[in-house]
Amino acid sequence: MIHILTEPFDPWQVLADYQKTHIDGKHSYGATGVFVGTMRDFNDAHGVQQMELSHYPGMTEKQTEKIINRITDEWDVLDVLVCHRVGVLLPSDPIVMVAVWSHHRVDAFEVSRAVMEKLKSEAPFWKKEVRDNSDKHWVEKNTAGYKGV
Amino acid sequence: MIHILTEPFDPWQVLADYQKTHIDGKHSYGATGVFVGTMRDFNDAHGVQQMELSHYPGMTEKQTEKIINRITDEWDVLDVLVCHRVGVLLPSDPIVMVAVWSHHRVDAFEVSRAVMEKLKSEAPFWKKEVRDNSDKHWVEKNTAGYKGV
Amino acid sequence: MITVKYFASLQDTVGKAEDKLDASANLSIEAIWQTLHNTPLPKGMLVSLNQEYAALTDPVKDGDEVAYFPPVTGG
């Protein structure tokens, strides 16, 4: 499931609520893997005051569902929750959360990371930074998520 | 930091509290990776009613600190929190939580998984299952955490 | 009628979020851009057809939704 959120969210509160309503009592899970991406106040050498996140309504949800389905087909997973902010973000605001519930830990680790990497390369979201000098600047590309592994 | 807990804990509440007191305002982080291991009501083909987790007080903390230090020396990490239950656990009780805060997502993913694997193979904890027929049975070994990757 | 959408820096470049185009010409995604803007689509841009990633040469028909945008930077 993907939620596109226009307001700030607390990932730990979202997880507590979602687990209560969607997981506990329904699934016998042994593992939960979570990734939260948070807005930093720097990028490369620039200070960043705020960030404007836009997306392609409709296509974003469709592509994210496809990403989740394609990956969960290959692993033994009980549920996947993705939350992604759009709109104006301030430093330390959560941008994205991916949570995976599975029987065994290998699936939670693999799927949370794979969904995150695919989101960053395929889901139609775009970041515009407002830098310390108030210049607005579109982020041109996401960095790779694996290195020296 | 490692916390050995004798009572049930809510990982999302622990994260909310720890982040407020130890992370927010102190670190400019961009990524948080979390793993939670939860007691299942089955293992192999057996139903499991409860689990008794014992440890080696002193050595557990010492070995866990060593695991964390050895791994964080190799990655760019801001903080690591490990919580591990001991005592009597019931199905769906959290057993272990590993949380990692870092600038970039690669470090959060790598370190949360590496700490988890090392905990399972080096930290002196032992599980005893109480099966559905009330037989008590020491778990003999942990399963591998990587497969087909 | 074909709906044409622009996102992110490309929306700034063209100065609007959307165009409408008569579908009678049977154009490719690339040709639609050329027709509307009299210039080739900037290099490195991505395109979609009915909210699926597509190729520049894919044909577009009446009722379709085409979009042009730079590499994604979410997550």
Next chain:
Amino acid sequence: MITVKYFASLQDTVGKAEDKLDASANLSIEAIWQTLHNTPLPKGMLVSLNQEYAALTDPVKDGDEVAYFPPVTGG
């Protein structure tokens, strides 16, 4: 005095959690088990010396803490 600890299934096997042993004999970790239990340490067991993983042949001296336990199963 040497403190000797047993954990998990090995604690069940020996029927207690701890032994104390006079340190005068200058024994290895393996020999301490043999001395206390008149039988070799079961195969596959792990040992520690002062809360660090150790080898069966490591020597033990006065004031040390030795422990015997099966493979760990936490996490």
